[in-house]
Amino acid sequence: SITLLLVSLLLMRFFPLNPPPPTPPPPPGLFTAQNLALYNGTDDGLPILLAILGDASRAFVSGNFTGDGLTDSLHGLSSTQVKSVVDWRDFYFKTYIFVGKLVGRYYDSEGNPTKYLKGAEAKAARGAQLMEKQKNEEAKLPTCNSRWSQEEGSEVWCDNGYPRLVQRPLEMAITGKVSKRCACFTEDELNQPGLEVYEGCDHLSKLCRL
Numbered sequence: 001s002i003t004l005l006l007v008s009l010l011l012m013r014f015f016p017l018n019p020p021p022p023t024p025p026p027p028p029g030l031f032t033a034q035n036l037a038l039y040n041g042t043d044d045g046l047p048i049l050l051a052i053l054g055d056a057s058r059a060f061v062s063g064n065f066t067g068d069g070l071t072d073s074l075h076g077l078s079s080t081q082v083k084s085v086v087d088w089r090d091f092y093f094k095t096y097i098f099v100g101k102l103v104g105r106y107y108d109s110e111g112n113p114t115k116y117l118k119g120a121e122a123k124a125a126r127g128a129q130l131m132e133k134q135k136n137e138e139a140k141l142p143t144c145n146s147r148w149s150q151e152e153g154s155e156v157w158c159d160n161g162y163p164r165l166v167q168r169p170l171e172m173a174i175t176g177k178v179s180k181r182c183a184c185f186t187e188d189e190l191n192q193p194g195l196e197v198y199e200g201c202d203h204l205s206k207l208c209r210l
Helices: 004-015 033-039 081-094 115-138 169-177
Strands: 030-033 100-102 144-150 153-157 162-166 179-184 207-209
Touching: 030 033, 081 115
Parallel strands: 030 100
Antiparallel strands: 144 153, 153 207, 162 179
16 A cells, blocks of 8 residues: 555665664874864764863863863963873773874874873873872871751861861962861960961860851
8 A cells, every 4th residue: 555655665764674884983093173073973974082182171171161161272270180181081091992193282293292292291290299299298187077967057077176277288389279178286286377267166166167
């Protein structure tokens, strides 16, 4: 019948007897920004490719994947921020299939690392060293306990000692900013310079509500 014929044609149209095999990813090689853009997910016949330390490196730190955020420049980022980008690269190397290199700032036309890639990796290594050093420094001062509840809000307290805000060592070198953390000090240590009592908290209170 006509109905059966139409159904048969539709089935053949949408379910071919011999569907073409899926397009494999390109072999390891070199990509330009222009041909990499073809693998952005808009063509069902092509795999999606992502360049780390490539055309949108900064976005992996800033979270801005639009406009000015889509740049390969890491200029002005701290050593730990650059380390974060390199960590993303290492994660993708372990988790996904490596297919090639993006020619540009970090790889030359023959796929060799440029001075920018070597500089980024060196800065990331410095960031790792600074983070480890800060971790060791902070281990010398017990960190405050903390909790939050809808009824009480945020609280910090010390089982032994008194909570104080103290500047994080090396933070300026690591992130380019100054930040503080809560650490516990004995009564004999409370006269040290740089220790800050939480606003509204008694000088010798072991628990402070924020």
